[in-house]
Amino acid sequence: MSADFTKTPGSEQINMSAIDLNPPQKSLFNFGFAHPQATDYAAIGLPRMKCSKVSVHYGEKLAVSDASLNIMPNEVLALIGPSGCGKSTLLRCLNRMNDTIPGCRVSGKITLDDEDIYASDTEVVPLRVRVGMVFQKPNPFPKNIYDNIAMAPRLHGLVSSKAEMDAIVENSLRRAGLWHEVKDNLKQSGTSLSGGQQQRLCIARTIAVNPEVILMDEPCSALDPIATAKIEQLIDELRRQYSIVIVTHSMQQAARVSQRTAFFHLGKIIEVGETEQIFVRPREELTERYITGTFG
Amino acid sequence: MTNSFDRHTIHRFDEELQALYFQVLEMGELVLNQLCLALESVKNKDLTLARRIIDRERVVNEMEVSADTAVCAILAKRSPKGSDLRTVLSTSKIVNNLERIGDEAAKLANFVNYMHSHEDGDASNFPLDDILRLGGASSEIAQLSLDAFERLDGEQARRVIEFHRTLDQQFQHGLHHLMGFLQAEKANVSNAVSQVMMMKALERIGGHAQRIAELVVFQLEGEEPRHHTQDMAQDFPLEE
Numbered sequence: 001m002s003a004d005f006t007k008t009p010g011s012e013q014i015n016m017s018a019i020d021l022n023p024p025q026k027s028l029f030n031f032g033f034a035h036p037q038a039t040d041y042a043a044i045g046l047p048r049m050k051c052s053k054v055s056v057h058y059g060e061k062l063a064v065s066d067a068s069l070n071i072m073p074n075e076v077l078a079l080i081g082p083s084g085c086g087k088s089t090l091l092r093c094l095n096r097m098n099d100t101i102p103g104c105r106v107s108g109k110i111t112l113d114d115e116d117i118y119a120s121d122t123e124v125v126p127l128r129v130r131v132g133m134v135f136q137k138p139n140p141f142p143k144n145i146y147d148n149i150a151m152a153p154r155l156h157g158l159v160s161s162k163a164e165m166d167a168i169v170e171n172s173l174r175r176a177g178l179w180h181e182v183k184d185n186l187k188q189s190g191t192s193l194s195g196g197q198q199q200r201l202c203i204a205r206t207i208a209v210n211p212e213v214i215l216m217d218e219p220c221s222a223l224d225p226i227a228t229a230k231i232e233q234l235i236d237e238l239r240r241q242y243s244i245v246i247v248t249h250s251m252q253q254a255a256r257v258s259q260r261t262a263f264f265h266l267g268k269i270i271e272v273g274e275t276e277q278i279f280v281r282p283r284e285e286l287t288e289r290y291i292t293g294t295f296g
Numbered sequence: 297m298t299n300s301f302d303r304h305t306i307h308r309f310d311e312e313l314q315a316l317y318f319q320v321l322e323m324g325e326l327v328l329n330q331l332c333l334a335l336e337s338v339k340n341k342d343l344t345l346a347r348r349i350i351d352r353e354r355v356v357n358e359m360e361v362s363a364d365t366a367v368c369a370i371l372a373k374r375s376p377k378g379s380d381l382r383t384v385l386s387t388s389k390i391v392n393n394l395e396r397i398g399d400e401a402a403k404l405a406n407f408v409n410y411m412h413s414h415e416d417g418d419a420s421n422f423p424l425d426d427i428l429r430l431g432g433a434s435s436e437i438a439q440l441s442l443d444a445f446e447r448l449d450g451e452q453a454r455r456v457i458e459f460h461r462t463l464d465q466q467f468q469h470g471l472h473h474l475m476g477f478l479q480a481e482k483a484n485v486s487n488a489v490s491q492v493m494m495m496k497a498l499e500r501i502g503g504h505a506q507r508i509a510e511l512v513v514f515q516l517e518g519e520e521p522r523h524h525t526q527d528m529a530q531d532f533p534l535e536e
């Protein structure tokens with residue numbers, strides 16, 4: 001080695017022949033964000049719902065193509081992708097909200113606890129009790145807060161007494177984090193609440209019938225950041241009991257609330273994986289381009 | 297991953313990443329220069345040069361602060377994801393390792409300053425061959441790790457990681473020669489300790505360079521190469 005250190009070195013070749021190259025191995029520190037706690041309510045066990053090769057047409061237009069996806073117990077699954085890529089369409093298939101859309105055809109198979117939800121003997125109303133839906137725009141009924149919650153349990157004959165109904169209303173509002181804000185005004189109209197409160201009322205309404213799966217289509221897009229944070233906190237609590245599928249146009253929200261993320265592009269599921277993996281080291285080039293904002 | 301800075305829909309983000317990248321390259325160049333000059337000052341027993349290096353250490357520290365600020369701003373404003381997230385994270389850590397290489401270079405200069413400003417005997421009689429050989433290897437590995445970062449070259453990064461072992465061996469050989477010399481010559485103890493510390497500084501530089509190379513691999517592939525179990529040299533430097 002020359003001892004002239006004023007020149008930066010590095011032009012010489014390294015003699016590698018004597019060194020054995022270890023095969024690359026999985027590192028212990030692979031920058032997983034996964035907390036140990038994350039496994040508390042981890043998506044374990046059998047899938048609650050299963051989509052196998054689901055395609056959806058609106059007339060001639062193919063909106064979802066050959067989508068296969070599992071929804072696990074106690075998980076929040078986020079569906080992300082550019083608008084128009086079919087997220088809402090697939091979400092609506094999960095409780096057959098597409099049935100009423102003229103020209104909409106669904107093929108493939110979707111099961112809930114291994115029962116085909118599109119089988120000819122599946123009734124849609126009980127299905128929608130088991131698989132509830134929260135929409136983008138809060139849509140409370142034009143009734144008072146109490147009745148907003150009581151309506152569905154009443155309709156489905158889930159209660160036999162006023163006391164029981166009171167308990168369901170209180171419990172649902174509590175779990176939706178709304179009880180303390182409205183308990184003295186239960187006769188107030190649901191539509192008089194703020195946007196964030198209305199959305200939590202809609203969530204309370206959905207959980208009043210004790211569903212298994214809750215579908216949410218951009219539930220925070222009309223809300224301010226504080227109302228959004230409350231909904232996200234609620235989603236995290238609800239996960240202990242339900243499976244939640246959330247469509248969101250906010251990647252940050254997907255990263256914050258979900259355990260798994262599915263990325264859609266042009267009607268196809270490009271990649272599904274642990275949320276950390278999707279946002280730190282996506283496998284697919286398209287996913288990478290979408291999450292880094294380097295799309296075309 | 298590429299180094300082209302015109303990928304994002306939001307152009308300002310590209311500019312911020314590019315600015316950070318150039319900041320690191322500039323810092324790398326300065327740190328490497330500090331190291332080379334430090335070795336020069338060891339070789340020539342050059343006190344003036346040593347003091348200049350110690351002075352300039354401040355600039356290296358300022359560059360680290362500035363890069364850290366840029367990293368914070370990008371994290372806060374852009375919430376980077378995927379390869380962008382890995383780039384920002386690894387860059388931040390690389391900057392940290394560069395700063396420590398700068399520290400070690402300044403340490404070398406400090407010892408030159410110490411050994412040759414107290415003319416209490418035998419500082420000039422110590423053999424420098426081992427230190428200079430070790431210095432050559434450590435500046436080479438530092439240079440190579442920066443090249444790997446500059447070109448985002450995973451293969452080169454992996455070679456750097458392996459090369460680190462050679463440096464450890466040289467460190468051990470150096471210590472053994474020095475112990476032999478000390479036994480034969482009854483040398484001044486504080487100067488002998490200084491020699492050991494200088495060797496250790498050079499060995500650490502190799503460690504930081506290895507870390508930089510590992511971070512380049514993480515940036516490119518999303519996972520770090522396997523961490524080497526601590527080389528024996530770290531725990532039992534006197535065992536052959």
Ligand SMILES: Nc1ncnc2c1ncn2[C@@H]1O[C@H](COP(=O)(O)OP(=O)(O)O)[C@@H](O)[C@H]1O
Pocket residue numbers: 058061063081082083084085086087088089090101
């Ligand atoms: N009711 C409908 N009738 C006809 N086409 C529709 C209907 N709803 C959605 N589409 C079309 O299906 C595709 C997917 O839409 P959607 O599922 O709403 O996407 P996303 O929720 O990902 O934005 C789009 O091209 C959209 O125009």
Ligand SMILES: [Mg+2]
Pocket residue numbers: 087088089217247
């Ligand atoms: Mg939609």
